[in-house]
Amino acid sequence: MTLTDDLRAAVGERHVLSDPELRAPYETDWSGRFHGEAALVVRPGTTDEVAAVLAACRRAGAPVVPQGGNTGLVGGGVPRGGEVVLSLGRLDDVGVPDLATAQVELGAGATLGALQAAARAAGLDAAMDFGARDSATLGGIVACDSGGVRALRHGTARARVAGLEAVLGDGTVVRRMSGLLKDNAGLNLPALLVGSEGTLGVVTRVRWRLAAPPRRRVAVLVALDSLDEVVGLVGRLRTEVPSLEAVELLLPEGIAFTCEYLGVPSPVRDAAAYVLAEAVGAQDPTEELAAVVPDDALLADDTATRERLWRLRETLTEAIAAAGIPHKFDVGVPIARLAEFLERVPPAVEAAAPGSRTFQFGHLGDGNVHVNVLGPEPGDEAADEAVLRLAAEVGGTISAEHGVGVAKARWLHLIRSDAEIAAMRSIKRALDPDGVLNPGVMLPGTASPAASATTHL
Amino acid sequence: MTLTDDLRAAVGERHVLSDPELRAPYETDWSGRFHGEAALVVRPGTTDEVAAVLAACRRAGAPVVPQGGNTGLVGGGVPRGGEVVLSLGRLDDVGVPDLATAQVELGAGATLGALQAAARAAGLDAAMDFGARDSATLGGIVACDSGGVRALRHGTARARVAGLEAVLGDGTVVRRMSGLLKDNAGLNLPALLVGSEGTLGVVTRVRWRLAAPPRRRVAVLVALDSLDEVVGLVGRLRTEVPSLEAVELLLPEGIAFTCEYLGVPSPVRDAAAYVLAEAVGAQDPTEELAAVVPDDALLADDTATRERLWRLRETLTEAIAAAGIPHKFDVGVPIARLAEFLERVPPAVEAAAPGSRTFQFGHLGDGNVHVNVLGPEPGDEAADEAVLRLAAEVGGTISAEHGVGVAKARWLHLIRSDAEIAAMRSIKRALDPDGVLNPGVMLPGTASPAASATTHL
Structure with a gap:
C-alpha cells in the first residue's frame, strides 16, 4: 500500500489533497516569505484520524508538517519540500464555556476569533488578542506559545492552557482535559508541548482558561521625547495601574508609514516615541491612568476613539506587508x-x-x-x-x-547552550523517535527522515 | 578514588556527612512516615558543586535524592535506602526584588518564608503561602509545583517561575534567568522541570514572579447546611468576587478536633460544612464579599479576627499530626x-x-x-x-x-495512560540516562542503578 492509499484509508479520499492547485494554499505562508512543495495535504477530522495519519507517515518514513491557520511567521508551518502537510483545519469545534470553571474546550483548528466570540457570548473574556485573530488557530497558538497584546496581564498561551490533547510523534495520545488548576501527577507533558512548534506532537484539542469580562476599558496614547522616558513610563504604568493590560510601543517612522498607507494626516505631535497603553478594570481605571501619564496624553474611554488608537498600532503590519x-x-x-x-x-x-x-x-x-x-x-x-x-x-x-x-x-x-540544545534533541528523540514531526524546525540540523515521502506516493 | 573522596573533593570535607547522627535529620520526613538510610549526605554550596556532586554519583552509579526543606509529603525527598542525599540547604541566598519587573532571584535552598519577607520589604507580595512556609524551600516548591491557599488567584509555582537554573541528570546546566514573560525559543526545559520531583534535574536557582502588594484583605467564614450549598457558594464567589484569593473548606469533624486540640470551645454554629474565603483588593472587597455570603457569615476585616479564622484552618494539620x-x-x-x-x-x-x-x-x-x-x-x-x-x-x-x-x-x-507513562519514562531516560536521580519516585518501577552506592564508599 502506498502512503497515499494509507492516508486515504485514514481520513477519506476527499481529505487527501494531491492536486497542485488544491495544495497551493497550504504551501506558502501568509507573508509570502516561506514556501515549499507538499507531497500531500491531509485533513483529518478527529484525533483518531490524526493518530492514523501520523502512523501512516511513520510507516512510510514521510516527514510531517502540522499546520493550523497558516499565520506563522517563522516558516514552521509550511513545507520545506516533500513533506506531508497535516492540516488541523477541520478540528474546528468550539464548545460552550463552562461558567463554574470559566473554561472552554476547542478543537485545534478553531480560530482565536471563534474563541473570542464564544467567550463574549458567555459573558467572559478570551484573555488573548492579536492581529491575526480570524485566521490563527488554537493549535498553532499553543504550539507557538503565542502572546499578543494582552499577555502582560493574562500571560501567554502557556498560562491559558487548562487542558490539552495531543498526538506525539511516536503515536502516544496525551489527554489531560480535567481542567484542574492543580494537577501535578507525573511529568507535565502538556507544559512541554506548549511552545514545541510541532516538533514533539500535534495538538488536537485545547481546554482554554477564560478571564472575567472586562468591565471598563480605557486606552491612552502618550507622546514622549526620549526612549528613556518610555522605559520610565512603562515602569510607572506597571506598578501604579494594577488593571494594566497592554503597553505598546510605536515609533515615529511607523506612524508616518501607517498614515501614508491610510492616506490620513498624523494624529499625533512630533515625538521620539509613542506609548499606547490600555487598562481594563472592574472599576473605571481612568483616574489611575491619568495619574501616571503626562497632561498632553490622549485618553480614550469611548469605543470609537479607542479603536482609532489601536488601528494606528495594528495597521502598521498591513502597511509594511503592502510595501x-x-x-x-x-x-x-x-x-x-x-x-x-x-x-x-x-x-x-x-x-x-x-x-x-x-x-x-x-x-x-x-x-x-x-x-x-x-x-x-x-x-x-x-x-x-x-x-x-x-x-x-x-x-x-x-x-x-x-x-x-x-x-x-x-x-x-x-541564547541556548550547546548542552541545552542537546537536551532538547534528546527529548525530541524520546517522543518522536522516527523524526517525522517538523524536521528542520526549531532544532538546528534535525534532518528529515532518510527516505523522502515523494518516493512512496 | 571512592565516592566519598570524590564528593569531599567536590564540596569540601565538612559538607559530606557520613556520621549516622549528622545524617539522621535528612533521613526521615517531617511527618515521620517516610524513612530510609542515606549512604551519605552532601551539602553543595554552589551550582557548580551540585554539578560536581551529580557527576561523581554518575561515575559511581550512586542514586541521588535531592532534598530541600524536607517538608515533602510523599516520600520523594528522603532516601529509600542507600542513596546519596543531595541537600540544597546551603543555596539559600535571597536577592533584592527588582521593582521594574517585580521579580526576585533566590537560591533553591531559600525558604518560602524568606521569599515572603523579601517581597514584603520591597513593598511587593510573594503570591504564595502555605503552612510549611518557614521550612519549605524554593527548590522543592518548584520541583513539586506547589500550590497552597492562594493558588486560586496567583497560580501554582508554575505560574510564578520567571526563570530557572537546574542541573539535569546528565550534567547539563539549564539556565534561563532573563525573566522575560515571553521567551519561546526552543523547548521549554524549565516548564518540564517544574513538577518533575527531582527525577530529571536538580533545581539550583529560581527567579520568582512577585505580585502587587495586597492593599485590603478581608476574610469571611460561612457555615452551610449542605455540601451542595458549598459548591454553589464557591461558584458565586468565583464569578462575583474578582479579588477572591482563597476559598478553603472545613468540615465539622475537623473543627471539633482542632478545638479539642487547642482546648477552646467551637467558635461556629453547627453546620454541615464551613467555607473560609479571603478577598484581597486594591479597593475594599468587603462589599463584594458581603453581597455573596449569607447574613450570618462572620466577616473579618481586622488582622486579629482574620488570623483567628485562619488558625482554625491551619491548626488542623498540627492537631492531626499530634494524634x-x-x-x-x-x-x-x-x-x-x-x-x-x-x-x-x-x-x-x-x-x-x-x-x-x-x-x-x-x-x-x-x-x-x-x-x-x-x-x-x-x-x-x-x-x-x-x-x-x-x-x-x-x-x-x-x-x-x-x-x-x-x-x-x-x-x-x-489517571495517566500506559502510553503517557511510557512517554514520561522516555523523557526520564533522555535527561537522566544513567538513572541516578530519585529512582522510585513518580514513575512506577524506575529501578535504582544496579550497583548500590554503599558498595563504593
Missing part, C-alpha cells in the same frame, strides 16, 4: 536594556543591509519588540543575524512569541 | 463532582480501613481536597487506594500539589 516582504524578528529584551536595544537596532541593520527600512514596534510591557526590515531579499540574512545577535547581547531572546521555526533555528545557539 | 502519623492524600476533583466526592470518601475509607478517622479539608476554589486518615499502619495502604481510586473515578487527579513521590507511584496509572 514588500519584510524580514520579521520577534525578540524579547529585558526592560532595563530596552532603550539601548531600540537605539542600536537601526544602525546595526543599516550596516548589515544598507538602504533597507527598519520598523520597530511591539509589546513594550513585556519587553517584546517586533523588528521588521524591508529591503533585503528573502535569502539575504545579514540583517536577521545582526538583530538577533543584538537581542542576545543585551540578555534577551531571539524569539518572544513567534517561535524559532526554520527562520531562526541556526541562531538558537545565541 | 498519630496520618495517611495524607492530596487529590484534585472537578468542582462539578466535589460534593459527591466529599460524601463518598468517609464510607469508602471506613470500608477499607475500619475504625480509622477521616478528615477532609483543602483548597476548595481549585478543587484541591486534602484527605487525612488516622488509624492505618504506615504500610497498610488499603485506605490510600480507596481514596485515590475515588478521585480518579470522578475525573480528578491523585495528586494536586504534593506530588506523586514514592507514596503514589504505583497508582499513577489510575
Whole structure:
C-alpha cells in the first residue's frame, strides 16, 4: 500500500489533497516569505484520524508538517519540500464555556476569533488578542506559545492552557482535559508541548482558561521625547495601574508609514516615541491612568476613539506587508536594556543591509519588540543575524512569541547552550523517535527522515 | 578514588556527612512516615558543586535524592535506602526584588518564608503561602509545583517561575534567568522541570514572579447546611468576587478536633460544612464579599479576627499530626463532582480501613481536597487506594500539589495512560540516562542503578 492509499484509508479520499492547485494554499505562508512543495495535504477530522495519519507517515518514513491557520511567521508551518502537510483545519469545534470553571474546550483548528466570540457570548473574556485573530488557530497558538497584546496581564498561551490533547510523534495520545488548576501527577507533558512548534506532537484539542469580562476599558496614547522616558513610563504604568493590560510601543517612522498607507494626516505631535497603553478594570481605571501619564496624553474611554488608537498600532503590519516582504524578528529584551536595544537596532541593520527600512514596534510591557526590515531579499540574512545577535547581547531572546521555526533555528545557539540544545534533541528523540514531526524546525540540523515521502506516493 | 573522596573533593570535607547522627535529620520526613538510610549526605554550596556532586554519583552509579526543606509529603525527598542525599540547604541566598519587573532571584535552598519577607520589604507580595512556609524551600516548591491557599488567584509555582537554573541528570546546566514573560525559543526545559520531583534535574536557582502588594484583605467564614450549598457558594464567589484569593473548606469533624486540640470551645454554629474565603483588593472587597455570603457569615476585616479564622484552618494539620502519623492524600476533583466526592470518601475509607478517622479539608476554589486518615499502619495502604481510586473515578487527579513521590507511584496509572507513562519514562531516560536521580519516585518501577552506592564508599 502506498502512503497515499494509507492516508486515504485514514481520513477519506476527499481529505487527501494531491492536486497542485488544491495544495497551493497550504504551501506558502501568509507573508509570502516561506514556501515549499507538499507531497500531500491531509485533513483529518478527529484525533483518531490524526493518530492514523501520523502512523501512516511513520510507516512510510514521510516527514510531517502540522499546520493550523497558516499565520506563522517563522516558516514552521509550511513545507520545506516533500513533506506531508497535516492540516488541523477541520478540528474546528468550539464548545460552550463552562461558567463554574470559566473554561472552554476547542478543537485545534478553531480560530482565536471563534474563541473570542464564544467567550463574549458567555459573558467572559478570551484573555488573548492579536492581529491575526480570524485566521490563527488554537493549535498553532499553543504550539507557538503565542502572546499578543494582552499577555502582560493574562500571560501567554502557556498560562491559558487548562487542558490539552495531543498526538506525539511516536503515536502516544496525551489527554489531560480535567481542567484542574492543580494537577501535578507525573511529568507535565502538556507544559512541554506548549511552545514545541510541532516538533514533539500535534495538538488536537485545547481546554482554554477564560478571564472575567472586562468591565471598563480605557486606552491612552502618550507622546514622549526620549526612549528613556518610555522605559520610565512603562515602569510607572506597571506598578501604579494594577488593571494594566497592554503597553505598546510605536515609533515615529511607523506612524508616518501607517498614515501614508491610510492616506490620513498624523494624529499625533512630533515625538521620539509613542506609548499606547490600555487598562481594563472592574472599576473605571481612568483616574489611575491619568495619574501616571503626562497632561498632553490622549485618553480614550469611548469605543470609537479607542479603536482609532489601536488601528494606528495594528495597521502598521498591513502597511509594511503592502510595501514588500519584510524580514520579521520577534525578540524579547529585558526592560532595563530596552532603550539601548531600540537605539542600536537601526544602525546595526543599516550596516548589515544598507538602504533597507527598519520598523520597530511591539509589546513594550513585556519587553517584546517586533523588528521588521524591508529591503533585503528573502535569502539575504545579514540583517536577521545582526538583530538577533543584538537581542542576545543585551540578555534577551531571539524569539518572544513567534517561535524559532526554520527562520531562526541556526541562531538558537545565541541564547541556548550547546548542552541545552542537546537536551532538547534528546527529548525530541524520546517522543518522536522516527523524526517525522517538523524536521528542520526549531532544532538546528534535525534532518528529515532518510527516505523522502515523494518516493512512496 | 571512592565516592566519598570524590564528593569531599567536590564540596569540601565538612559538607559530606557520613556520621549516622549528622545524617539522621535528612533521613526521615517531617511527618515521620517516610524513612530510609542515606549512604551519605552532601551539602553543595554552589551550582557548580551540585554539578560536581551529580557527576561523581554518575561515575559511581550512586542514586541521588535531592532534598530541600524536607517538608515533602510523599516520600520523594528522603532516601529509600542507600542513596546519596543531595541537600540544597546551603543555596539559600535571597536577592533584592527588582521593582521594574517585580521579580526576585533566590537560591533553591531559600525558604518560602524568606521569599515572603523579601517581597514584603520591597513593598511587593510573594503570591504564595502555605503552612510549611518557614521550612519549605524554593527548590522543592518548584520541583513539586506547589500550590497552597492562594493558588486560586496567583497560580501554582508554575505560574510564578520567571526563570530557572537546574542541573539535569546528565550534567547539563539549564539556565534561563532573563525573566522575560515571553521567551519561546526552543523547548521549554524549565516548564518540564517544574513538577518533575527531582527525577530529571536538580533545581539550583529560581527567579520568582512577585505580585502587587495586597492593599485590603478581608476574610469571611460561612457555615452551610449542605455540601451542595458549598459548591454553589464557591461558584458565586468565583464569578462575583474578582479579588477572591482563597476559598478553603472545613468540615465539622475537623473543627471539633482542632478545638479539642487547642482546648477552646467551637467558635461556629453547627453546620454541615464551613467555607473560609479571603478577598484581597486594591479597593475594599468587603462589599463584594458581603453581597455573596449569607447574613450570618462572620466577616473579618481586622488582622486579629482574620488570623483567628485562619488558625482554625491551619491548626488542623498540627492537631492531626499530634494524634498519630496520618495517611495524607492530596487529590484534585472537578468542582462539578466535589460534593459527591466529599460524601463518598468517609464510607469508602471506613470500608477499607475500619475504625480509622477521616478528615477532609483543602483548597476548595481549585478543587484541591486534602484527605487525612488516622488509624492505618504506615504500610497498610488499603485506605490510600480507596481514596485515590475515588478521585480518579470522578475525573480528578491523585495528586494536586504534593506530588506523586514514592507514596503514589504505583497508582499513577489510575489517571495517566500506559502510553503517557511510557512517554514520561522516555523523557526520564533522555535527561537522566544513567538513572541516578530519585529512582522510585513518580514513575512506577524506575529501578535504582544496579550497583548500590554503599558498595563504593
